[in-house]
Amino acid sequence: MDALETCYMSVTDTLSPLGRLAFLPYSYVQTTLQTLRYLIMNTLSYCRLYFVYYYNLFYVLQETEHDKDTFQITYQQRKFNNESRIRNKELPVNDNVRDMFDPPTNINQYFMRMWFRTGYYYDRFVVHSPINIFNGSRRSYSYNPYPSITTAKYLNSAKKNDGVKSSVNEKEFLPKPYSIVKTLESKPYSPTFQKASTSGCPMFPGLFTNQQICEQTNSNEKTERQEIEEITKKDKDEIEDIQNDKTVSNSSSRNIFYKIKIKRKATPKTDQYKDHVTYGRYDLVSQAIKNIIPQPSYKPEGTIGPNMIRFTWHCCAHYDSASGTGGSSGGTMRFAQEFNDLGNTGLTTSKSYLDQVQQQFPWITFADLYTLAGVVAIEAIGGPKVEWKPGRSDCPDANKVPPMGRLPIATEDWSHIQEVFYNRLGFNAQETVALIGGGHGIGGCHSRYSGFNGIWTRNPFSWDNDFFKVLLEENWSLGVVPETGIEQYYNNDKSLMMLNTDVELLRYPEFKRWVEIFANDAKYFDEQFAFAFAKLLELGVIRDSDGIQRVKI
């Protein structure tokens, strides 16, 4: 089977361009049909618009004569319906996939899109079906480029609404491999196309770079994630009894089974401090964090708010969705191995103040404290309220510190941003742009830390959507930071700066689209940032049914 699989992979690798060519006619017919459909629908909708317009006019004249109030209400209701219909249509999930499937508006796009669709058709129908049989992957690659309900906000409200089961599949909101179209000049991303790499599956080198697939395929040993999930599925009452050292059943073998399982999971640290006077008072912790934000001795800002937001972001940014490692869980930033890493230079400021807060409230885990810090700092600076849940556990020692070097690199281009935010962290374009623009709308760069220097916006200590406005309006050109000789972008009068990754947001059309949307709609930007930041804080946090995360020891 291994040989067969390897052979299959090498054939698909060499045949992929030819395979795509074979799909060109199909793609051509599809595009033509879709364009025709688009034209016809457009014509019909114009006819409908005219009809509705005259009908409404007639209606207005009639109604105003008789019943003004009823007319007002009906009119408002219609307006609302129309708006929500338009909004649903304009906020797609897989934006770049939708781009690929939108009717072309000019002849160039017509040919370009046709070619990229071939990648989609080829990937979907040719490569993945047989490979799914080989590796037993349960992933589904089919999706609807035009889902009926699309906003993450809707998903949230549907979830909160107890008793009402959401018809929205959460997976629809996660970026899929197909949504990662690298560039209009290169072929679409597909895990199966990746070449041999040392980080691949040890049994089939180069076959899978996705660690999870590899783990599924190559051993009977369960991953930590699977084990934790399995244990949480067990009868909760029985597990609690064991924790309290009560006898659960007459069968001793059964007892041993559970005891072993439980021993392998750390007792939540919070339990040791149950009698502490402030136990569970997260409001007091938030207040203590708020109190340490103004720091006149921290020059030149006088506040460590932005530093704290960056600190929280870095605590989460090393999450890797493929291996399940990294992320805020474990509170690994407290170990020298992590906070001394080059990418984290300057963040010891926040760490040292937060560690003092931890001494005040010894029951809170570092993982919880370090994530709560960012949430409090965002709010303190006038930003949106970010949903935060306690219950993260600290790992016992530095063994769980994830490999360093996973943070995004400021001099890289938009494909690197995609690699980090889409592939590794699991965000989509909208969330990525909201996060970067939100983070870089406050504070600035310090030559003593990163080598870059300056501020992104004119009001770096108040929350707004200026980052997007400035990025679009100013004229950016490359310059050199005098103190360090490092290149960065400056505006005309050199009062503001941008990193290369910031300017790259204008160079990839999908990112640019969101930059424009957020520049025009500050309220919508706030919502999206809050949603994305909350998602960031939860990356890699797998909780038991009681909301507590227990790490294996």
Ligand code: HEM
């Ligand atoms: C492409 C992704 C990103 C890159 C390459 C990047 C890089 C950087 C760099 C080089 C600095 C300057 C550090 C210094 O010299 O003090 C910085 C500052 C900052 N970053 Fe990012 N960042 C990224 C994304 C984010 C995200 C997603 C957030 C938060 C949501 C964020 C929040 C911040 C904040 C608040 C500062 C200012 C810190 C201060 O004023 O002390 N960054 N970033």
